[in-house]
Amino acid sequence: MEPHINQKSNLILNALPSQERERISTHLEYVELPLGKTLYNPEEPIRHAYFPLTGAVSIVTVLRDGSSVEAGVIGNEGVVGIPLVLGTEMELNRRAVVQIAGSGLKLKATTLNEEFRRGEQLHDLLLSYLHAFITQLSQTAACNRMHRLDERLARWLLACQDRLNSSELQLTQEFIAEMLGVRRAGVSVAAAQLQQRGLIKHKRGYIQIIDRAGLEATSCECYEVVRQEYQRLVENRAVTG
Amino acid sequence: MEPHINQKSNLILNALPSQERERISTHLEYVELPLGKTLYNPEEPIRHAYFPLTGAVSIVTVLRDGSSVEAGVIGNEGVVGIPLVLGTEMELNRRAVVQIAGSGLKLKATTLNEEFRRGEQLHDLLLSYLHAFITQLSQTAACNRMHRLDERLARWLLACQDRLNSSELQLTQEFIAEMLGVRRAGVSVAAAQLQQRGLIKHKRGYIQIIDRAGLEATSCECYEVVRQEYQRLVENRAVTG
DNA sequence: TCGGGTCTGTACGTTTTCAGACAAAATCCT
């Protein structure tokens, strides 16, 4: 159902042919990804790419008034630091921040670039992943405009759980509000509503998903569309690649 | 100020070294891009890439209820059909539709792919352009959530004018509403407000920009952020590349 | 165990946008 759950490995690295993977492995360094850690900021050079093993990293657009809105999420199905292979080492408007604590493997910017430019399997896998990420971005752009908060919250919780091994999330409403680009009080109301319908249970700094099917029914279509695209482009390749 | 205005050439093709450009040129076919023409639909194979010379193409996310929201715009600074080089020949959730009538050069999907995979200059230029496009998507995602309609309308009109040789746009409020993901009546009110402040003049199916500086002041920051990124990544390369 | 900091639930009036509708104006076609 959710193939990228419960795997303590990175799907992109996994899909590499053994020779390529072994060569790259010698450059990989294990890192913890604690909640809230910033992997890069707008206008700062990106020094490493991160291949998450567990947990999730949020890519958020930062506005001039300091507010921020999540544009996409990256878990073990992807990699943080795509700009490095696109020929630039920074982003003007985005921050990468750990949303669910976990761990990953990091690779120096220059090494990633060299490997990418060899034009072997990593090259194609990254581009394929990128397409799925772009689908996520464009779907989120529409979602932010058209869908109600409760639908978007349900979508967001589902996407979180996909990157998690359990149904329990350690997140404050304040953090969620910043991701969804709404008031904290708004999240409070929406969460209460989901709980009242028996879909989640929540207390201070904690949300547990009780009824996943129910959440999927409440969520806007965006969850499903994005999931489908990742499955088509990343997970299938990970098997056949 | 707006280097990609007033050039009847495509910046990506322009930036190619002469040998590469000549080789590719033999495969290019001139096409008109009439207002409203659909270049591809969700879940349909993309058969050609389009390098606009004049006019602009809108990439819109299509939702299940048939409504749509613009995710990004592509003019002579870019190319329509990026998925082709990312290893897939379709998009699940997006449509490409001509927003400002013009013309372009089209290239068969397979040819683009072959050229891309040679790993020469086209490869790098497309990826560089892609990064700027991603910046546009992520900025729009935040913009759709955080900014008021009048600010977004101003932003949108500016982006249109950048792809145009004149200050006059042939567009109905209905069309604009669909791009911005709002009601037609909302656009009517917002446009009246901009006109009352002397920034634009509009009548049936027509908008003229009167005070560009004023529009820039009214627009949200998103216009400027995206413009800057295109300048950094595409236009500078077009000169030095 | 007590106090300070953090997090949550809830309230208020306000702003923005919505849905739907209708008539006036502009344009097109014959």
Next chain:
DNA sequence: AGGATTTTGTCTGAAAACGTACAGACCCGA
């Protein structure tokens, strides 16, 4: 010129989310 069609301006009441505020609940460290 006349009628049909398209486009626009405006109206109504309603929904959603806003900014702000405050008190209660919870948690942690001294």
